[in-house]
Amino acid sequence: MFSRSLNVGMTMDNPSAGSSDLTRGLPDAPTSRYNYSGSNYAFWEIDWPIVALMNESSLRSESAFLRLTLYDVEHSQARDVPLRFVEVHGHPHVLYSAESPPDWVSQATESAIVHWCVGHRQFVGTASAVKDPVSFDTAVLPVFEARYGKEQLFRWFGTDMGCIELLESQDGLPYYRGVEALFDSSAPKYDAVVRSNPFDQYLRTVALEILRRQFAPGDRVLELGCGTGLETIPLAEAGVEIVAIDISGGMLRELNRKAREASVHGRVETRQGAIRDLSKILSDLGPGSFDGAFSHFGALNCELHLNSVPESLHRLVKPHGLLSLGIWNRTCLSEMVLFGIILRPRRALARFQSSVPVGSSRFGVPVFPYSPGEIKRLFSPFFSLEGAIGASVLMPPYNLGRRLAPHPGLVGLLEAGDRLVRRRPFFRYLGDHFIVDFRRR
Ligand SMILES: C[S@@+](CC[C@H](N)C(=O)[O-])C[C@H]1O[C@@H](n2cnc3c(N)ncnc32)[C@H](O)[C@@H]1O
Numbered sequence: 001m002f003s004r005s006l007n008v009g010m011t012m013d014n015p016s017a018g019s020s021d022l023t024r025g026l027p028d029a030p031t032s033r034y035n036y037s038g039s040n041y042a043f044w045e046i047d048w049p050i051v052a053l054m055n056e057s058s059l060r061s062e063s064a065f066l067r068l069t070l071y072d073v074e075h076s077q078a079r080d081v082p083l084r085f086v087e088v089h090g091h092p093h094v095l096y097s098a099e100s101p102p103d104w105v106s107q108a109t110e111s112a113i114v115h116w117c118v119g120h121r122q123f124v125g126t127a128s129a130v131k132d133p134v135s136f137d138t139a140v141l142p143v144f145e146a147r148y149g150k151e152q153l154f155r156w157f158g159t160d161m162g163c164i165e166l167l168e169s170q171d172g173l174p175y176y177r178g179v180e181a182l183f184d185s186s187a188p189k190y191d192a193v194v195r196s197n198p199f200d201q202y203l204r205t206v207a208l209e210i211l212r213r214q215f216a217p218g219d220r221v222l223e224l225g226c227g228t229g230l231e232t233i234p235l236a237e238a239g240v241e242i243v244a245i246d247i248s249g250g251m252l253r254e255l256n257r258k259a260r261e262a263s264v265h266g267r268v269e270t271r272q273g274a275i276r277d278l279s280k281i282l283s284d285l286g287p288g289s290f291d292g293a294f295s296h297f298g299a300l301n302c303e304l305h306l307n308s309v310p311e312s313l314h315r316l317v318k319p320h321g322l323l324s325l326g327i328w329n330r331t332c333l334s335e336m337v338l339f340g341i342i343l344r345p346r347r348a349l350a351r352f353q354s355s356v357p358v359g360s361s362r363f364g365v366p367v368f369p370y371s372p373g374e375i376k377r378l379f380s381p382f383f384s385l386e387g388a389i390g391a392s393v394l395m396p397p398y399n400l401g402r403r404l405a406p407h408p409g410l411v412g413l414l415e416a417g418d419r420l421v422r423r424r425p426f427f428r429y430l431g432d433h434f435i436v437d438f439r440r441r
Pocket of ligand 1: 179180183204224225226227228229230231245246247248251273274275276295296297298299300302303304
């Protein structure tokens with residue numbers, strides 16, 4: 001694409017290594033909004049050799065690479081491609097060998113939306129080829145050369161280089177629209193699906209046991225990602241007042257209908273919007289409006305801009321108020337064991353990628369798994385950790401457990417086992433979800 005004559009007197013050893021080999025010498029971190037040093041895989045209170053190994057290698061590499069996530073929507077699989085990048089005019093640029101372009105190039109440029117992350121920061125936008133040779137020569141190539149050296153670039157990409165620019169969608173709208181459409185379409189059958197699956201139902205039982213202890217009648221509580229109100233309605237019935245937010249109008253319609261049927265609509269106020277827009281709630285209702293807040297089972301895993309959430313919640317919740325979060329875990333013991341047994345290692349380790357596609361092939365929304373360490377790090381400037389339990393540690397995740405549903409004896413046994421281990425160190429961070437309780441500082 002952009003041919004260069006480089007008198008460096010060597011052959012190109014492996015063009016694709018420039019975009020995939022994490023073990024070579026790492027350059028300095030770029031100084032920009034994409035600069036991040038941290039680990040995607042940090043755990044706390046877990047001493048597990050495999051995880052420790054992953055921690056180390058990701059710690060070394062986080063700041064030098066972006067991870068482009070490519071989705072095979074048809075097969076519901078994602079893969080992360082680690083790429084060296086430089087930032088030009090505020091946008092990450094990556095190179096490839098135009099002589100033998102890797103398959104991610106066409107996949108990324110043909111997708112309406114691409115997702116990448118740097119460290120734990122997630123980005124959504126588009127990927128487009130840099131076509132103007134002058135701007136490549138004057139703006140992009142010199143930055144790559146300064147960082148990696150001409151010889152190294154030649155070894156990786158040869159003399160004919162292609163360049164892709166990643167443009168972040170400023171408002172993330174394509175992603176949020178996808179999430180909204182996915183949940184709108186699930187809304188009418190959502191409760192029936194949960195109720196017909198004992199493993200899905202179990203998550204709500206665990207959540208409600210916790211929430212009922214945490215919030216008292218008369219408390220005013222903010223719920224993020226309420227869905228159809230599987231936690232909202234029982235809490236309102238217990239006398240708690242709830243402001244419930246959800247991105248999906250379809251989910252909120254179901255919730256409002258159920259609140260009227262249960263005669264608790266006076267205690268439930270719904271607001272449609274994304275969790276990232278908590279500033280709107282803040283300006284409408286004012287700081288310290290809530291005695292506590294909660295978000296259970298997946299909503300925070302779908303929020304692209306999670307970084308701003310802890311501070312907003314800190315402003316909305318009164319001092320010493322409680323925050324309960326149910327998060328889709330990065331390390332799910334039962335899933336790893338089940339897929340390990342049937343020799344599907346990629347699927348067993350799928351959650352170690354930065355995101356996992358979820359939903360029918362029409363939507364294929366990327367959902368972001370988090371480790372307890374990541375969540376703790378994010379919230380700890382504003383909230384102190386009070387406790388944590390695992391949800392579905394020995395029970396399989398609900399999507400895998402369906403076949404066991406007709407065997408209530410076995411389900412009961414697994415549930416009893418789950419209740420035994422879910423608070424224990426080590427096990428509590430290996431569930432399909434983990435539930436962490438924080439207190440506002
Ligand atoms: C898996 S459901 C969980 C709902 C409910 N908490 C439950 O336990 O059934 C996730 C909910 O979060 C909502 N959601 C996803 N991303 C969101 C976002 N960024 N802002 C607000 N709501 C979001 C979805 O519309 C959906 O209703």
